[in-house]
Amino acid sequence: MNKVLATDLDGTFIPLENHPENERDLSLLGDHLAAQNVTLTFVTGRHLSSVQDAIQRHSLPQPDWVICDVGTSIYHRDGEEFHIANPYVQHLQSIVGEYSTKVVRQKFSAWDALRLQEQEKQGTFKLSFYCDATQVKSLVQMLRQALAEHAMPYNVIGSVDPFNGDGLIDLLPADVSKAHALQWWTKHTGLANEETVFAGDSGNDLAALTAGYRTIVVGNADRALAETVRTHFENCQQLDRLYLAEKTATSGVLAGCQHFGLV
Template sequence: MENLLPYAPALPNPRALATDLDGTLIPLPETETHQADLLSLKQLLEKNRIPLVFATGRHLASIITAIDAFSLPIPDCIIADVGTTIYERTEKGWAPIISYAHHLAASLDGVSLLEIEQLFQKYDALTLQSFENQSRFKLSYECSQDSTFELAKHLQLELDSIAAPYAITASLAPFATHGLIDVLPRSASKASALRWWAQQMGWDFGSLLFAGDSGNDLAALTSGFRSILVANADPELVEQVKASHQIAGWNDRLYIAKQSATSGVLEGCRWFGVI
């Protein structure tokens, strides 16, 4: 696998890092190098005053647990629930950005996720995830690992057939044997949430560097941000992302790290001149 596309970055250095958590920023089990590189990354982000955004499928309580459990750096912004909720840090803790919720609600034409849940009840292959993994704009299921992507295609066709304002996102659960299927507003993804946040900050999209490893990172990895694919990324995802960049004519926006997870994020940040 090539380490990088053939030209060094010609765009200005990114000014903020956005990263997935599981399989990306969070150290992999029993990997001391990742722990050391996480500390280095924390120190370098702080030293260079680089804003940090978490963009993850986790819900807020799970993110806070992960910050404590893995000694993660405290982010400036949290994009949770696969891009359907954005939290800002306040004196009283993390608070959802209400204007973003209004932005998503306006795109749904009154069609609720309850209607979609009822539509999908006929699929025995789908199992609803626990209550804490559901949210106002996200309906989450588990399914067998082998059927994940084929089932996701079928579900998307069903949504399209009724012109539902929702889209399917599929990925494989890290360190597990099942697949994850999320139903999100068509206007929602990690990519669209990052674009919305950057616009609120008065930044152009070239200001952001995104790191990811799995299917629910695809939109962000192919939206024009500078991107890092860590070495443990799904090989099919790697090929999809490379093809998308090549079609778009981007030869300076993708770095495929030699190292996995945390160490790959640090490696990519150095490549793009963020730290």
């Protein structure tokens, strides 16, 4: 049977700042994953260049696959190079049809409350804005209403940057998310859910945390999120497929991988 670790990065696989145990366990985890020939897939909201920066900055093991841009891009690593998964591009194109992000951008160009994010944070299927953090919730509702009125096949995700407090708005193809991309990737690569362990820490991981994989919730995750995930697995009578780590971030991922026999 194949062994797969699919993991969020920030707050999960990447060591927390000033946590030497996380740093030590990252080295151990990397060695164990390589020794057990585990397929490593990063599932993150970051864009590819930001993922590559994180790999270098934190000395992360090289992933075999990267699911990034909030689920709108999938890359496969070949040596030192990452190549876009064209079948996934075609899949997303079939969802949006004639409504490219350029068309959608023009539709909302007059909205003063939205400020376009930097070019490297945009994608073929991802349109990203900054906004006032206090307006995130109301803007998400207004954007969803406007998209529905114009029959544009896009969804809106709003959040607040935990590092600087910026309001963040992402427009993605309808129903697309990190979980959607992970499920597409699992099917595309011929893997069974049983072969994959997913690790996460935050609300934007919730759909993937409850998508049917063996699951690790790291110890630094919000307690309400952890309880929501636990309740889901309890209702499905699958608590044996859930590991609620006591240890934080990387150390929790390592403990979970050991619990599930991945390493």
